[in-house]
Amino acid sequence: MPVRARLALMLAATFVLLGALAVVLFAGDKKDAGGAGFDGALRPPGIPPIAFSLKDQDGKAATLAQYRGQPVILTFMYSTCRDTCPLTAQQIKGALDQVGKTIPTLAISVDPANDTPLNARRFVNQQGLTKRMRFLLGDRAQLAPIWKAYGIRPQGKAFEHSAYVVLVDGNGVQRVGWPVDKITPEGLAHDLRLLGA
Numbered sequence: 001m002p003v004r005a006r007l008a009l010m011l012a013a014t015f016v017l018l019g020a021l022a023v024v025l026f027a028g029d030k031k032d033a034g035g036a037g038f039d040g041a042l043r044p045p046g047i048p049p050i051a052f053s054l055k056d057q058d059g060k061a062a063t064l065a066q067y068r069g070q071p072v073i074l075t076f077m078y079s080t081c082r083d084t085c086p087l088t089a090q091q092i093k094g095a096l097d098q099v100g101k102t103i104p105t106l107a108i109s110v111d112p113a114n115d116t117p118l119n120a121r122r123f124v125n126q127q128g129l130t131k132r133m134r135f136l137l138g139d140r141a142q143l144a145p146i147w148k149a150y151g152i153r154p155q156g157k158a159f160e161h162s163a164y165v166v167l168v169d170g171n172g173v174q175r176v177g178w179p180v181d182k183i184t185p186e187g188l189a190h191d192l193r194l195l196g197a
Contacts, residue, residue, distance in 0.1 A: 037194055039187035040167065040176035049172035050149040054108070054136040057120035062134050064172055067104045071195035072168040073188075076152045076161060078111035079119035079135065084163045084180050089127035092165065094185025096132060099197050105133040110147070110154040110161040112140050150174065169195050 036042065053063045064072065073092055077085040089107075096103055107124075109115040120135035127133070140154075147154055155161040163180035165188065176191050 038176050038191045040178045040191050043166065043174040043177045050146060052146050054138045054142060056134040056136055057117050057124060059117065062106065062136055064168065068172055069170045071103060071170060071192055071197050073103055073105040074166045074168050075107050076110045076164060077107045078109060078155050078161065079115045079123040080111070084160070086127060088163060088165060088180050088183065089129060089133070091183045091185055091188065093127065093129055095188035095192060098185055098189035099192050101197070102132070103192060103197050107133055107135045108146055109135070109137050109143060110152065112138060112143055167191055167195060
């Protein structure tokens, strides 16, 4: 067989294999999209939980460890945001309403220079999440390791922050992630129930 024919055959076989792989990875029922029955995307397994201690909008200390044994909604926001952060907050609020019970919800600042306790309280109040969401504040040195652990880019002058909601299981390990453009209250509530909410 001529070399060109063999190369063409190998290339065709490669495309067929790639097509079959794409069907396996991307086809199927939406409820199985995240794997293990989750609607959201599975986060990288085996990443150890990161310990942090930050102050919330009311000056009270908050750690992820204090919520061990129950799922936690973890999101990344800034208090002066006018588009993605309010939308994310409303999606979370809708999911909490559907679950019908208190789920610890922690919003971690991605704009430490502008996220003051006053701005954070105002944001939480405006979103109707008073006593339901804690907005965690800190300086860049405190927040940077948390951003890195969860794959989050902070807010910048020339770019938007990574807009994600992460579900942490009762062991403190991130399990499911939702980009803000994919999250729905129904899907988030579904995944929270799978984690034991």
